[in-house]
Amino acid sequence: xxxxxxxxxxxxxxxxxxxxxxxxxxxxxxxxxxxxxxxxxxxxxxxxxxxxxxxxxxxxxxxxxxxxxxxxxxxxxxxxxxxxxxxxxxxxxxxxxxxxxxxxxxxxxxxxxxxxxxxxxxxxxxxxxxxxxxxxxxxxxxxxxxxxxxxxxxxxxxxxxxxxxxxxxxxxxxxxxxxxxxxxxxxxxxxxxxxxxxxxxxxxxxxxxxxxxxxxxxxxxxxxxxxxxxxxxxxxxxxxxxxxxxxxxxxxxxxxxxxxxxxxxxxxxxxxxxxxxxxxxxxxxxxxxxxxxxxxxxxxxxxxxxxxxxxxxxxxxxxxxxxxxxxxxxxxxxxxxxxxxx
Numbered sequence: 001x002x003x004x005x006x007x008x009x010x011x012x013x014x015x016x017x018x019x020x021x022x023x024x025x026x027x028x029x030x031x032x033x034x035x036x037x038x039x040x041x042x043x044x045x046x047x048x049x050x051x052x053x054x055x056x057x058x059x060x061x062x063x064x065x066x067x068x069x070x071x072x073x074x075x076x077x078x079x080x081x082x083x084x085x086x087x088x089x090x091x092x093x094x095x096x097x098x099x100x101x102x103x104x105x106x107x108x109x110x111x112x113x114x115x116x117x118x119x120x121x122x123x124x125x126x127x128x129x130x131x132x133x134x135x136x137x138x139x140x141x142x143x144x145x146x147x148x149x150x151x152x153x154x155x156x157x158x159x160x161x162x163x164x165x166x167x168x169x170x171x172x173x174x175x176x177x178x179x180x181x182x183x184x185x186x187x188x189x190x191x192x193x194x195x196x197x198x199x200x201x202x203x204x205x206x207x208x209x210x211x212x213x214x215x216x217x218x219x220x221x222x223x224x225x226x227x228x229x230x231x232x233x234x235x236x237x238x239x240x241x242x243x244x245x246x247x248x249x250x251x252x253x254x255x256x257x258x259x260x261x262x263x264x265x266x267x268x269x270x271x272x273x274x275x276x277x278x279x280x281x282x283x284x285x286x287x288x289x290x291x292x293x294x295x296x297x298x299x300x301x302x303x304x305x306x307x308x309x310x311x312x313x314x315x316x317x318x319x320x321x322x323x324x325x326x327x328x329x330x331x332x333x334x335x336x337x338x339x340x341x342x
Contacts (some may be wrong), residue, residue: 001271009168025268027260045294060245079249101178103189106136120204194240
């Protein structure tokens, strides 16, 4: 019912798993990233009210981040789309990169990460040598943000635009091809890599993210200490699988019904093109009240900030289901430059 359902190739992965020939409108909301708090307050905060038959589809009811039994909104756990794509591609061969892959904290259209990645780029080069750095599309479009990594001799790649149906496949490719995966904050990509059994590490200067400041970094260390304790590295895969909802995965027929794909319905189409955009606009303007405790790194922004990229918040045609390899290689930026000598 909302464009976020189709971010990062999630709806494409679900469509492939249940055998749909195309991506379809979902009757509800699908969590689109790992969270350090309830996804109802992080991803669904613009939708305190849903159409009668719509569901809030989360990844896991076993995450340490929140207690589904005490949450103010009802949710249905279905497992992360990552798990379904991983299951579909277990037999796909990936050529090792022979390098560390880094997934740094990224900017968004509304929240910029100013200098945090400068120190991380330097420490990354010192610890790993030249690495492959996967940047978010918002950072890829910023030459200064890309140069931060190139100045240290790193190769810059991307998983594509967040509406690219191959996005998730490219992240999975990198997680499987990497020597190990690192980041300057515990994040969705690190959870993905750990779930695949990859070695992971978190290091670098603390990252302040918009109005949330360094609270996210602090909370991850408190709630998921195993990702910061070398002696607990062997526990990370099982923890990540629980966070992603491996025990909440559904069989194709049941998943199809939960997504609203067992029948042809007009309501999800109407909600996608009209209902959801109007409700989000109301939340931005303060006409529609967000639930208490809503977590939004851009909450300090003026409503006018949304006008800088108006089309990014609006629905568009549903992504296609490309007839390509399930794990495409990442999109390569320009070749890395030689590391600058001091």
